[in-house]
Amino acid sequence: MRGFLLFGFSNNPLYCYNTFMANRVLIIDDEKDIVESIANILALEGYSVLKAFRGYDGLKTALQDNPDVVLLDIKMPVMDGLEVLEKLIENGFSNPVIMISGHGDIKTAVEAVQKGSFDFLEKPLGAEQILISIKNAIQSIKKVEDKNKKNDFFLIGKSGAFKRVLAIADRVAKTTAPVLITGETGTGKEMIAKYIHKKSGRKGIFVEVNCAAIPEELIESELFGHVKGSFTGAIDDKEGKFVAAHNGTLFLDEIGDMSLKTQAKVLRALQEKIIYAIGSNKPVPVNVRVISATNKDLKKEIEKGSFREDLFYRINVIEIEMPPLRDRKEDIPLLAKHFAYLAAKENGLGEMVFEDDALEYLKTFDYRGNIRELKNKVEKIIILCQKDKISKKDIESVLSGRIGFGCIEPSEVQKKITIKQPDLLKAKTLKEVREIAEKYFIIEKLKENNFNVSKTAEQIGVPRSNMYKKLEHYKINVKELEEYYGKD
Ligand SMILES: Nc1ncnc2c1ncn2[C@@H]1O[C@H](COP(=O)(O)OP(=O)(O)OP(=O)(O)O)[C@@H](O)[C@H]1O
Ligand SMILES: [Mg+2]
Structure with a gap:
């Protein structure tokens, strides 16, 4: 498989330069043979490769040269991979770091992922495995940039009640504490969840799951993903929302509508910080910040037996009540x-x-x-x-x-102004086009005929009784129009 690194064409010379620049990968490993063989694979695929053989040197190179991706071995003398990872993050390095470890060390994998690594590869390393992980890492940078661009929004409000909400949101944003947002429909629960994610500085994206909108039989696959062939209809591998939200925020909207069976699985994922795709027994460590929302009273749901109390306490470390x-x-x-x-x-x-x-x-x-x-x-x-x-x-x-x-101003100037022509292309069906045009036409003709219905009907070739039916159908109140336009 060739990992393509040159995307797109452009006539702008500057843009061309940027798009044709190879992505840079830094390999940090004390075993020189491994570094050289990975470097060869990457160079053949067109990557520009930087190398370091000690933790400290790798850290320095990463901070100086800001490579797009870092491949980082865990077991190294003096400064090991986990320490390098910690220092990189402390120093604001935000590009993806892929950890490399000895076989079967899931505990270290979970630790690395919780500390913020992007992925985890086990030795012995296969060329394809490395290339796929690097390609995913590079795509993730773009995904975050795109999502951030799309997620631009303003939160409006100056009331005391709203300021109190914002103050809590600001305080919890930088932490990893789970947040439960409650409040009536339309109060801005989703907006606040997005705001917290934006302010959190988390590297991953904001991923939303509407627990009420997804059918029960699909929700597990939606959350945890599935592997090809694991059930009828699973024609391909599918990434779950937990994985998509890795290093970012998972927004469990309408969590009060989640079934007890799914609640049990979500609770386990949150406790262990590991998920399993349906049909796979491969543990996948994930680092997600969970924000949940509901307009139900979860305490009542617990009493009714439809919401798990243990899950409630796990998702509800901080509660924000939208006024x-x-x-x-x-x-x-x-x-x-x-x-x-x-x-x-x-x-x-x-x-x-x-x-x-x-x-x-x-x-x-x-x-x-x-x-x-x-x-x-x-x-x-x-x-x-x-x-x-x-x-x-x-x-x-x-x-x-x-x-x-058209609310037409009764002033002299306005009297002469015709109402803005409706945009017919906004209609969805031919019937709608006809109706919009007909209504507009009738109002204009009524104005022309000084609001005389009979005269208008005659002029446009419609029997008088039919004209009254049309006025009723379009809710055109001639008296009202007359008042607004003023009769000549
Ligand atoms: N502070 C705000 N400033 C500007 N727009 C807002 C604000 N809060 C909410 N909105 C807008 O109001 C609408 C409802 O907000 P949102 O979807 O976040 O509410 P919700 O509580 O999640 O609703 P539901 O319970 O129905 O899911 C959205 O269109 C959102 O853009
Ligand atoms: Mg909502």
Whole structure:
């Protein structure tokens, strides 16, 4: 197997230079023969190789030259591999380190992995085994970079309740303590979990498992992976989420919905820090930080016998309770402005702002769906109410469904402005396209005919009774439109 190191093409000379640079691997081992034979294999595959024969020299080279991957032997005189690994991490070396050890030493493997190594190879080493591990290590760097780019987000809030949540999150982020996030639906449990991961500085990625959404018969394979042929339908090896989250964070969402059988397996994995893929008896050490979330009361679930008490204490070292939106009302204006900005941007609309009375009005709802409900409301208002400044009255019209689209300003200038043409490409079906276009067309024609329904019907060739049916179907309230546009 050839490990390809040259990715992609580009016309940009600088980019070409970077993409064609070989990846650099540092080998640290006191046995010269082993170093030379690995170096030969790697050089043939196009890697640039650095060598060190003592722990201390290896440490110095790694910190000076920052290789992409380090292959590090455990048994070395004076400074052994585990010590080198510890010092590398202490000094901020963040690229993957692959440990090499004597045969069958699972205890050391677990220790190395817990200290932050990327992988673990047993002697005698096979060329393919080394190349696969290095390739995975290099891919992992890219995976983390991509994921971090995608995970960019803002947490909005200034209320005391929200600041208290942030303070706990900040304090626990750098530790490895398991965190349980509780709270009603839509309160931001997942957002906080991502925030903790981002602040943790962990090298791996944030991996999410929605325990409620995965069917019972698939959840174990999802969590621990499986080997080809281990059950009907296992047509290939599959990596589990525990392995994917190695050195990162595993987010067990809706953990209250996990079956007792899976709970037992997860508990064992968390206690032993080792997992077994379905159909394999090879122990795989993993280093994951677990964050769980639920909107259930787990203590009640324990009483009912549907949640294991021992698992509860393992995942619940730190509990963060997300406050419902009704207890942080002063955050509503900030959140609303933020969601308005996002909705306008996503829908290609110009900037729209809420007037003060609109922001106050938004505070008055009870938001059983919490922040998600507020976000959806604001999105609806922005899409249906396309104007620069949105007032309380506009919101009332949109939310009551009286105005289908376009809250049109009653001012003289606005009177003459036609509502923004709807984007037909946003429709999912032909029927939707027809409906959007028809509604827009009818409103425009009503305006042209000074809100005279009969005249409009005649002009567009629709029998009058049919026209009233259409107005009802599209919830077009002619009186309301007239009020907004003003009759000429
Ligand atoms: N502080 C915040 N700032 C900005 N947006 C937020 C904030 N908190 C939550 N959101 C947004 O609110 C929505 C709901 O958040 P999230 O999915 O994290 O809630 P949840 O508690 O996990 O919900 P559920 O219980 O339904 O899974 C998301 O769209 C998220 O982006
Ligand atoms: Mg959630």
